[in-house]
Amino acid sequence: MAILTIECVRGDIARQPDIDAVVNAANAQLLSGAGVAGAIHRAAGPELAQACRPLAPIHPGEAVISDAFGLPNRHVIHCLGPVYGVDEPSAQLLAACYRNALRLADRHGLVSVAFPAISTGVFGYPLAEAAEVALAAVWGCAAELTSLRRVRFVLFSEADREVFQRILDGGEKSPA
Template sequence: MKIEVNQVALECRVGDIAAQSDIEAVVNAANAELMPGGGVAGALHARAGRELAKACAPLAPISPGEAVLTKGFNLPNAYVIHTLGPVYGRDEPSEELLAHCYRQSLKVAENQGIASVAFPAISTGAFGYPLVSGAEVACRTVVSMVPELSHVRLVRFVMFDERAHEVFSEKLQQVAE
């Protein structure tokens, strides 16, 4: 699914976040220490190699909603933007913190002059954020940021499975209308 808002392409697809070879920066749903873990962080660190963890170490710890930048190393992407999503039911206000992840990640991309960014469904896995409300926050936040984007021309949501893809596609169409 692909739509355009103010000359910024917004996409949603099923795939592997660590295999987005046409994207300049991928977003890591990181842990506070920015180290390898499960899910997105595990996939990105495994593909990027040990250099990624070494580059992350001096940037940690980060707080929920914060975003930091490293090189992509062995990933097919020049950069990784690491953001810490809220743990649902613990980090409050969770909706505001989740929106901040997307907002800060896009600001990091803009400041670096990055043209394309791929996001996972931040916090909706092990951190327990409900998929439907997480998708709504993500899509609403990204669409609201479009007028502030001068470098970023493509934002892609990369979903691990078809269910998440359907939910994100539906929410993206709703908020972009």
């Protein structure tokens, strides 16, 4: 079992040079889009879209891995989070995104992975609920990981980072 460090930072998911893999909050076809997917695809370059074609489509809760191309990382792990209120059970599907991404990173011998707040943008998942699910999933999966040592949550705003940090610090408890 690896000792896992979890950290929350404000920043750009496409600019995490000290991390082995960044996680893309992907759409089912793994195409560029708005938000995280657009930022990652723009930074990685057109090779990422080409590499993703044979991996698509994916379903809510699933994760696949590709090279990172123009990003400063080794890999991109693509996760399709649930659309809140549409893809049910939302909490279980969201937790599966994090668990599947962590397991995939671990199987590839990666030491570090950076996540955005999956499903909280256009997919409408309330931030605090998503943070509770995400952190509970990471902690719940930690004991089975062998190579992974660091999980970073890269949040868009300082307010988002504070929500994740408060839950990480135990200020709010997950119902899971």
